[in-house]
Amino acid sequence: MCGRYTIVVSMEELMLRYLNEQPTDRYHTPKYNVAPMQNVTAVIHDGEKNKLGELRWGLVPSWASDDKIGSKMINARAETILEKASFKNLIRRKRAIIPADGFYEWKQLGSKKQPMRITMKDGAIFSMAALYDTWLAPDGRKLSTCTIITTTPNSLMADIHDRMPVILSPEDEALWLNRANDDVERLTALLRPYSADLMRAYPVSPIVGNVKNDTPECIEEQILLF
DNA sequence: CCAGACGTTGTT
DNA sequence: GTCTGG
């Protein structure tokens, strides 16, 4: 699955990568340990252009009676996305991209868990496929939330875990974000494992387990624990 | 028809 | 809101 990730690059780099425009004054703090229930930087298309904004990770569907459900809805399985009441209608009009430069998975070794960080070999920013929705709180406030889509592992990931986030290749990003596109078949065809050849994995410190730790040490390569 | 769920992961 | 189960 995908329950933690990193986005260490500057807002400047994100703007250049997704908006194709020169950065403004905003500054994006490097994130070494992004966790569910936090606000994350996302890309959506407003009909004219890409926009960067914040979504809380953990989907709260528009019909939910309270927002507690969000902590459970951090991932959506690509294989069943069209069958689930919570997701099937979002695929048409509520698609987003969550930019990342790494994600974490915990490899189970007997009773121990070894955290691993997975990145692109060239260190590039990549796009995780996500869905979002907006929930209206009883007090009238709007809460926009998201869920990251998962799929089966590629050959690199299979050794670590049985799920991985859906990563869109750069040439598929526009198709995914385009609001006018409601071709569900074409959209779901994008939800497949990314090429293992372009990725690498390395062990990191167990300090990444605690969400309070959001420091460069989280992404430092470590000797395998076990 | 109404009531109740609506999710994924991992582990056994 | 929409689907499933009874």
Next chain:
DNA sequence: CCAGACGTTGTT
């Protein structure tokens, strides 16, 4: 995903 809590009553 992992870490950490998991509860009520009454009193201040």
Next chain:
DNA sequence: GTCTGG
């Protein structure tokens, strides 16, 4: 064991 919070 299971749920909540981050």
